[in-house]
Amino acid sequence: xxxxxxxxxxxxxxxxxxxxxxxxxxxxxxxxxxxxxxxxxxxxxxxxxxxxxxxxxxxxxxxxxxxxxxxxxxxxxxxxxxxxxxxxxxxxxxxxxxxxxxxxxxxxxxxxxxxxxxxxxxxxxxxxxxxxxxxxxxxxxxxxxxxxxxxxxxxxxxxxxxxxxxxxxxxxxxxxxxxxxxxxxxxxxxxxxxxxxxxxxxxxxxxxxxxxxxxxxxxxxxxxxxxxxxxxxxxxxxxxxxxxxxxxxxxxxxxxxxxx
Amino acid sequence: xxxxxxxxxxxxxxxxxxxxxxxxxxxxxxxxxxxxxxxxxxxxxxxxxxxxxxxxxxxxxxxxxxxxxxxxxxxxxxxxxxxxxxxxxxxxxxxxxxxxxxxxxxxxxxxxxxxxxxxxxxxxxxxxxxxxxxxxxxxxxxxxxxxxxxxxxxxxxxxxxxxxxxxxxxxxxxxxxxxxxxxxxxxxxxxxxxxxxxxxxxxxxxxxxxxxxxxxxxxxxxxxxxxxxxxxxxxxxxxxxxxxxxxxxxxxxxxxxxxx
Numbered sequence: 080x081x082x083x084x085x086x087x088x089x090x091x092x093x094x095x096x097x098x099x100x101x102x103x104x105x106x107x108x109x110x111x112x113x114x115x116x117x118x119x120x121x122x123x124x125x126x127x128x129x130x131x132x133x134x135x136x137x138x139x140x141x142x143x144x145x146x147x148x149x150x151x152x153x154x155x156x157x158x159x160x161x162x163x164x165x166x167x168x169x170x171x172x173x174x175x176x177x178x179x180x181x182x183x184x185x186x187x188x189x190x191x192x193x194x195x196x197x198x199x200x201x202x203x204x205x206x207x208x209x210x211x212x213x214x215x216x217x218x219x220x221x222x223x224x225x226x227x228x229x230x231x232x233x234x235x236x237x238x239x240x241x242x243x244x245x246x247x248x249x250x251x252x253x254x255x256x257x258x259x260x261x262x263x264x265x266x267x268x269x270x271x272x273x274x275x276x277x278x279x280x281x282x283x284x285x286x287x288x289x290x291x292x293x294x295x296x297x298x299x300x301x302x303x304x305x306x307x308x309x310x311x312x313x314x315x316x317x318x319x320x321x322x323x324x325x326x327x328x329x330x331x332x333x334x335x336x337x338x339x
Numbered sequence: 340x341x342x343x344x345x346x347x348x349x350x351x352x353x354x355x356x357x358x359x360x361x362x363x364x365x366x367x368x369x370x371x372x373x374x375x376x377x378x379x380x381x382x383x384x385x386x387x388x389x390x391x392x393x394x395x396x397x398x399x400x401x402x403x404x405x406x407x408x409x410x411x412x413x414x415x416x417x418x419x420x421x422x423x424x425x426x427x428x429x430x431x432x433x434x435x436x437x438x439x440x441x442x443x444x445x446x447x448x449x450x451x452x453x454x455x456x457x458x459x460x461x462x463x464x465x466x467x468x469x470x471x472x473x474x475x476x477x478x479x480x481x482x483x484x485x486x487x488x489x490x491x492x493x494x495x496x497x498x499x500x501x502x503x504x505x506x507x508x509x510x511x512x513x514x515x516x517x518x519x520x521x522x523x524x525x526x527x528x529x530x531x532x533x534x535x536x537x538x539x540x541x542x543x544x545x546x547x548x549x550x551x552x553x554x555x556x557x558x559x560x561x562x563x564x565x566x567x568x569x570x571x572x573x574x575x576x577x578x579x580x581x582x583x584x585x586x587x588x589x590x591x592x593x594x595x596x597x598x599x
Binding site for chain 1: 382387488490
């Protein structure tokens, strides 16, 4: 079973090319991460962007220039251990593919940022249903009219993910996700999508639409896609990210990230 | 009364030269911060050091190169709004003085890092006595044998502050300070100073010794002095910090920093 793999086992399948699909639901209980790689020359400004916007861009690990083995997964290689990458040149996507062994350059800095998969597991464990998981879909994501705090050349609107819930479950989900401040933490909004500039919940900017039942309200969390938009908001010569849903799986356990 | 000043009022006294003493206990309820200013060339590595060591070096604000007005205190000027500064050249202290208006350079980046004064107020509010405040002394601080995670050229031992408490108050203090993750958060240790390499509690490396009563145990928190030791661990041409106890007073309120 995919979910019974541990992180190292899943990374081994990915590195050998046997696993090329999204990582959602795989190696349950291990922290997954968004990846951004960019030139050292821009690394301070991008790190500053993450520090200034901790809800969408919670920092799990930042590597020294040229390094590819993260402290949160000894033995891993960020150039080959994700199932799919995106390569951007001068702000435009150039290719999507299976490894970046010969594209990564020694002057690049790698950032690993938290992902909502961790608190989704905690929601399920707390008895809060998660619609996108129940429907076997990617979570609904929307570009909002809220601006992140810019840093140097980097800027981005806030991107959010949405999960519909009963009001009672929204309260419980707020309590549960608050503990996971390194994977987006508490919701940024609930109930009124128009206040975020979202006019049609059935038409997300990324991911899939999900059913919203009578009596449910939309609950919005800051989303790691924000970090990808920020990284390509300036036309850098080379930026590498994970492909959506194809995350880096670390050796950290979800519970390692809780504050309390 | 000093404690009834608001942050802007206290900064005005400091800027005019009417206030030159430590800021402990002044403008109660406003978040105070450690200051580190260093050349842009080293800013990524120092920011990375802070990110990798969030307990001793919790990031409150990082400014763009050359900027001196922090987002957490609009109208302030970091070159003149602290009562005393330290200037280091090539890793060695050169002078201690009242402003750095003509020393700060346009290529420098300013870091404001959390300080334990915030949770001390919360401890008092929760009915937990704080010995250094009761005795009118600076808190006892010790260089430990624990190493911080290095980043680039920067490294430092962990520095801790110590407050003696009854075991019952140590539990309450752990609960209260946990909420203040941006001002060092929960204790890093309690009870056994020798495990941190501290052999004589009555002989602190910084600050003053305080009385430890029968039945009390020492409770240790990560301390912002760590950031100063890290900043001067590499012989940079110019580093500016606050002088110990002479902090920057921001417009943030202590309660703005709590996670829950």
